[in-house]
Amino acid sequence: MAYPDSWLNELLSKNDIVTVVSSYIELKPKGRRLWGLCPVHGEKTASFSVSPERQLYYCFGCHIGGSVIQFIMDVEHLTFPEAVEFLANRAGIAMPEEANDAAMQRERARRERLAEACKLAARFYMETLLGDEGASGRAYLKKRGITSESVKRFGIGYAPSGWESLKNYLTEKGFSPEELVEAGLLVKNEQSGRTYDAYRGRVIFPIVAANGRVVGFGARVLNNEDKPKYINTGDTLLYNKRNNLYGLNLQKSGKLPDLVMVEGYTDVIGLCEAGVTNAVASLGTALTQQQARLLKRYVSTVYIAYDGDAAGQNATIRGLDILSAEGLIVRVIVFPNEQDPDEFVRQNGKDAFDRLKENALSLNAFKLEAMARSYALEREDERERYAAEACRFIASLSPLEQERYYQQLSFKTGYSLETLKAQGESARPMRQPQPAGPRREWARKAQTRAAPREDERSRAESALLFHMMQSRDAAALVSKEGLEQQFLDEGFRKFAEGLAQAYARGETPNVPLLIAGLDKAGAERVSAAVRDEAACEEPEKAVRDCLCRIEQCDLAQQIEAMKKRLTEPAVSPEQRAELLREMQNLNLRMRGLR
Numbered sequence: 001m002a003y004p005d006s007w008l009n010e011l012l013s014k015n016d017i018v019t020v021v022s023s024y025i026e027l028k029p030k031g032r033r034l035w036g037l038c039p040v041h042g043e044k045t046a047s048f049s050v051s052p053e054r055q056l057y058y059c060f061g062c063h064i065g066g067s068v069i070q071f072i073m074d075v076e077h078l079t080f081p082e083a084v085e086f087l088a089n090r091a092g093i094a095m096p097e098e099a100n101d102a103a104m105q106r107e108r109a110r111r112e113r114l115a116e117a118c119k120l121a122a123r124f125y126m127e128t129l130l131g132d133e134g135a136s137g138r139a140y141l142k143k144r145g146i147t148s149e150s151v152k153r154f155g156i157g158y159a160p161s162g163w164e165s166l167k168n169y170l171t172e173k174g175f176s177p178e179e180l181v182e183a184g185l186l187v188k189n190e191q192s193g194r195t196y197d198a199y200r201g202r203v204i205f206p207i208v209a210a211n212g213r214v215v216g217f218g219a220r221v222l223n224n225e226d227k228p229k230y231i232n233t234g235d236t237l238l239y240n241k242r243n244n245l246y247g248l249n250l251q252k253s254g255k256l257p258d259l260v261m262v263e264g265y266t267d268v269i270g271l272c273e274a275g276v277t278n279a280v281a282s283l284g285t286a287l288t289q290q291q292a293r294l295l296k297r298y299v300s301t302v303y304i305a306y307d308g309d310a311a312g313q314n315a316t317i318r319g320l321d322i323l324s325a326e327g328l329i330v331r332v333i334v335f336p337n338e339q340d341p342d343e344f345v346r347q348n349g350k351d352a353f354d355r356l357k358e359n360a361l362s363l364n365a366f367k368l369e370a371m372a373r374s375y376a377l378e379r380e381d382e383r384e385r386y387a388a389e390a391c392r393f394i395a396s397l398s399p400l401e402q403e404r405y406y407q408q409l410s411f412k413t414g415y416s417l418e419t420l421k422a423q424g425e426s427a428r429p430m431r432q433p434q435p436a437g438p439r440r441e442w443a444r445k446a447q448t449r450a451a452p453r454e455d456e457r458s459r460a461e462s463a464l465l466f467h468m469m470q471s472r473d474a475a476a477l478v479s480k481e482g483l484e485q486q487f488l489d490e491g492f493r494k495f496a497e498g499l500a501q502a503y504a505r506g507e508t509p510n511v512p513l514l515i516a517g518l519d520k521a522g523a524e525r526v527s528a529a530v531r532d533e534a535a536c537e538e539p540e541k542a543v544r545d546c547l548c549r550i551e552q553c554d555l556a557q558q559i560e561a562m563k564k565r566l567t568e569p570a571v572s573p574e575q576r577a578e579l580l581r582e583m584q585n586l587n588l589r590m591r592g593l594r
């Protein structure tokens with residue numbers, strides 16, 4: 001959504017970039033910038049810089065940059081509107097749409113109340129666990145091998161077995177039973193109208209959203225006989241299990257190579273205790289698109305570590321297809337003897353887990369494995385049917401993948417490579433959901449990102465922007481030549497237009513505000529373009545030089561295109577002559593520019 005400029009400007013001025021960044025990393029002055037270790041790409045020498053004067057940041061290592069809003073997007077893994085809200089909360093500014101809307105203000109106030117109730121409930125459960133009533137809860141955790149550090153880290157608690165313990169605690173603090181029902185903390189008996197605690201005699205795992213708020217709870221029985229084993233918060237104003245992942249709130253700082261997706265709370269905790277701190281749990285069996293998008297803000301590769309008995313089920317495979325369709329690289333860890341991750345890592349330790357992870361299957365290999373499991377491969381007819389189904393699947397893959405999987409299939413079934421390939425050819429591809437363009441997305445998100453596109457023309461565009469920002473006269477010169485023509489890069493063009501408009505109004509351009517209005521990629525490119533501090537002595541001369549370079553690039557491109565046309569067989573002799581004449585003209589203009 002668009003925010004009013006005046007409001008965004010207030011937001012930016014109340015969130016000084018140096019103060020905000022300093023709450024994440026230590027900054028030291030050098031030259032006109034402050035420098036620190038990049039909180040996003042992880043490094044040992046400082047290449048992350050902040051310009052207090054311009055209120056911008058730029059990392060010379062991973063090429064991220066922008067205003068304080070983009071910084072929060074990077075470091076907190078938030079979307080633009082979420083980052084804006086984050087900063088508004090931080091500075092205590094009301095969101096613009098709320099300032100004049102009573103209904104929205106009421107809804108926000110209600111959300112705040114529910115969040116407060118959940119926070120207090122989490123505290124109540126935790127204190128109960130540590131107190132007299134928590135003995136059985138503590139005994140259960142001890143039996144599961146869960147340490148007191150984990151209790152603290154994950155905020156684990158215990159719900160006493162009484163019907164109204166939490167209810168009494170929170171109503172005394174001024175919450176109405178209706179509010180507590182709405183928060184999912186109490187349950188209402190529709191017939192009698194009585195309300196009582198939703199969780200009783202259970203160990204409590206609070207679910208914390210990415211913004212650090214407790215939004216829901218998972219509650220587990222103490223023995224395996226009682227049913228249901230888990231009760232989880234249903235949908236509330238604060239919480240929807242489709243949008244959340246357990247443990248994601250703990251994945252903040254430093255570089256995150258990948259995430260491990262597990263099924264349950266105790267898997268996340270068990271792995272963490274063993275030193276695998278990057279596990280998160282889906283809060284239900286089927287993964288959702290929202291969860292996939294959430295994951296994508298953190299990493300590009302996800303390892304699936306589901307219980308041995310769950311892997312291979314169709315629901316699992318559908319979930320993995322959802323991740324893959326969102327452009328994530330999916331690898332599947334297979335546990336021996338149907339163990340779950342918690343059991344496995346407690347028995348065998350982190351090194352053994354890391355080895356399993358190294359040998360994780362690609363999504364396609366995993367599908368083939370799952371397929372194999374539904375056939376009795378020791379029987380010849382079943383083996384043949386499996387081979388036929390597998391060939392159909394393999395034939396739908398890329399040539400390189402085909403090569404690999406035909407070989408594996410040959411090994412597994414005993415059929416020769418030629419036979420399998422012929423079978424695959426004859427049974428032309430069954431359709432495979434191939435998401436559009438995910439590979440480009442991976443490339444963008446790859447862990448060490450390549451420097452932004454820097455050909456001669458974009459270097460010239462970038463320099464133009466820098467001079468426009470420095471000097472009104474330089475900007476006027478570029479505007480006269482036409483911004484549309486000079487800037488092929490859309491982010492550059494939008495920024496240049498913003499600069500020109502500000503000058504036209506007789507104002508000094510508000511650079512962070514202009515950058516805040518760009519999308520993430522645009523903000524990064526513009527921040528890269530304006531990262532230099534050295535003022536130019538003769539900006540107008542420099543601008544002329546840039547414009548000239550841009551024209552040269554365009555001419556060279558046109559000449560190239562003509563050369564290519566000349567080689568086409570369909571070109572008639574008249575056309576050839578015409579093309580050659582035009583080329584000559586272009587070459588003349590080119591020489592005039594040197």
Ligand SMILES: [Zn+2]
Binds near residue numbers: 064
């Ligand atoms: Zn960086």
